Amino acid sequence: MMHALGTDSIGDDLIVRPATATDTEALVAFTADVLRHQDAPVPDAHTAAWTRDLMEGRHPHFAPDQFFIVEEVQSVAIIASACLIPQTWRYGDVAITVGQPELIGTRADYRGRGLVRALFSALHECAVARGLHLLAIDGVPYFYRQFGYEMALERLGGRVLNAARLPTGDRHGAYRVRAATDADVPSIRRIADQATGRYLLTSCRDDRLWRYEISGRQPMSFYRSELCVVVGADDRPVGFLAHASHTARLAGATLALYACELAAPTSWESVTPSLLAYVRSTGAHYVRVGGDDFRYVGLWLGTDHPLYAAIESLRPQVAPAYAWYVRVPNLPGFVRHVAPVLEQRLTRSAFAQHCGELRVSFYRGGLRLQFDGGRLVDVTAWQQANDLVGVERLQPTTAARADAFFPGLTFLQLLFGYRSLDELAYAFPDCLVRTDNARALLTVLFPKRPSSVWPVV
Template identity: 45%
Template sequence: MEQYLLERNILDVPSGCEPSIEKGFGLRPAALSDRQALVEFNSRVHHSREDAPPDEGIGFWTDDLISGALPGSAPGDFLLVERNGPDQAVSCIAASLCLISQRWTYADAGASVDFGVGRIELVGSDPAYRGRGLVRALFGAVHQLSRGKGEMLQAISGIPYFYRQFGYERALEMPAGRGCHPARVLSLGEPGVYRVRPAEPADLAFIRESAERMARRYLVSCRRGPELWRYELDGRNRASFIASRLAVIETEDGVRAGFMAHSAAVNPPRNTSISVELFEMESGHSWTQAAQAALHYLRKVGEASTRGGKARFDGIHFWLGETHPLFQVAPSMLPEVLEGGCWYIRVEELPAMLAHLAPVLEARLAGSILAGYSGDLLLSFYRSGVRMAFRDGRLSAAVPWQPQPSRRDYTPDAHGHAGFPDLVFLKLLFGYRSLSELLYAFPDIKVHGDEPRALLEILFPKRPSLVWPLA
């Protein structure tokens, strides 16, 4: 893959990412020798506003990734487009992005499967070279790089609409949240029966086990092994833009009762709050009293990062999703309601993805009124489709199928049992929306027959997800 990119300035790429790099530009994977140039480039182009100085936190994040501090990362996971000088001896970075490889889990009905995910981050271009198709070419290249690593999907968070042109659909929940102003914490009284402290290496096994138990509540989550949990504890540059901290919640006797992952500091003007990404308690312990102790702790974390009150600190935000236990038992403690977001998802090969998810789909079917089902489910995307073949409750095949939408006889063989426009089916696959919600929102979704509708609702229910991704 690297040699391919080095030898060509114009890429032969599928899926709407046609080559468009003009003469004078070259696309290649980064090398360790590009470390300082990429740090400076990303610090400059990823800022909170046009007149802002370079963002050092973004630079430290870039350095962690290109240096290999994140386990599994390497310089070649950055792709860059260079602007070559007239003599070809001098060049500058015109655009760049990074692939962060990770494992996500899809779990429900007592079954689960893991799969490789390529998270795309730090997508940026120099203002002087925008509008030339450089990012489009980078996406074509990064899709090839991700495919070569065996990753079944790519994911990205970011600006509205833009990534749709590269084959992405907003299809996976980014959790909503609740929060409060730091001053409100003082009205809650003393922390009570729990105390919170920074996590230590000896806590990592407990944290990992708690996180794995927490993941069972969610359809999609990000998997971390011991090496990655150690990185989250102390492997990242503490000044990184996305630096986080692990903390342990324990009883007055020092018994571990829970843990949380939270941002390390406020970072005005981009971010003036402390955010909590994970919060989990052991069975038998009070979520409400633990949250009270956590709020006192987080208020101190935020105040300590304001540089003696010079930086703004105006929020403590828990980004845990609407269904999180803490929000069920203590909503008044966190009165501010925070709107969630949505991941952009691109599935490399949908039939292969469906086949890979078979253990979960079969478990859902086995626990339903259609247990033991045999038959085909034809899914039309109007220009393409998938045939899912079930035999005695097992998914025996998931293969490409070609619908014939121009035929006027509305038979399953021509039009399928259900039709979904564009990439809307991904919202159903990843539990972001129910079939009823999609039918209401998209009039050109069609389901033909009661049994296909029941089957779709059983196989693809709406389910919450909580992905704390590697970054």
């Protein structure tokens, strides 16, 4: 049995345990070594700085015991590592607690021995102990499916601009972009909160996290961004943006933007020339200080963003989104937690005041949702009886059959707005809905919607 908050032997003179502050230097050296680029001759300095940020308390919500290590007992050497970075996201207007597994690596001579699986057992027990609603990973294709994760949430994507087409200046000069300071945090937080209504899932930052983004990370830290504010003629912030820092350099000759928002009712059309002029001058500056090539701007703002309408004349290329892996430790509990969002959808639909049950089968397990007067009064785990095989034909039955069937973890794609019901039914022949009424109700409860999660790591 793995104990997430204690030490446990996994055989072969190896143990899994939570880290302590005394492990900092060893962990910094380990992660920088095993997570370097495959063709890199030296350990990765950006990963080293990021690990140090976490272990030394710069991240306001991370503690050393949220890092787990596999350790060789005799040599006291770190063999593998993983951590769980806590954060708060929103599902609609409901706050959810999230853990993001990161810095997952194994020493080359120990790979293929199930050590990452042992670490994930510890992470998952830790998530349950902390009552987290969701775990989410931005990782390589397929790998994390073996630990109970489904690619079910939009990740990045956006537009790519040719840098040569960017304006060199704003002829109106009504707006300018400057580096953010800690004093700008209230304005930035207010503007960021205004933008959440466009999306289903978003990440949340309190004042301490915004200060961490502005001035808390080490200059070389892997996820360090340059946070800037857009100000008008009166020098008051009307927007903000975050882009790759000069120490990250121009990966693939591209300057990346990770966030960009304006306060309502500021016009995107009016501000965009100043934004793009700033981006062009910043890219040119990075070339001068780093010797990199600058040919593109990556607007990694998701599949849907108001900035895109303001840059159509620049003929941007569409960059398709990737996906987050997600794992829901307690699916009935999660659906109950986000019930206010589902009830709002019912209120705005033909199913206002809906009463009844909706039974959803995952073939091995499922959910029963109970509604009364348009309220979701209960969500419980449910299993269709084993003797009710398949979907009945021609002769309806009064038995407690599922109203809809979702194979594997595909229901998570519906829950997180990643795919519509019709898209899932097209892609998976065993995604089935028994009645038109159930189809209409599921479509109302779980519409396809964009998300925009800028991870808090």
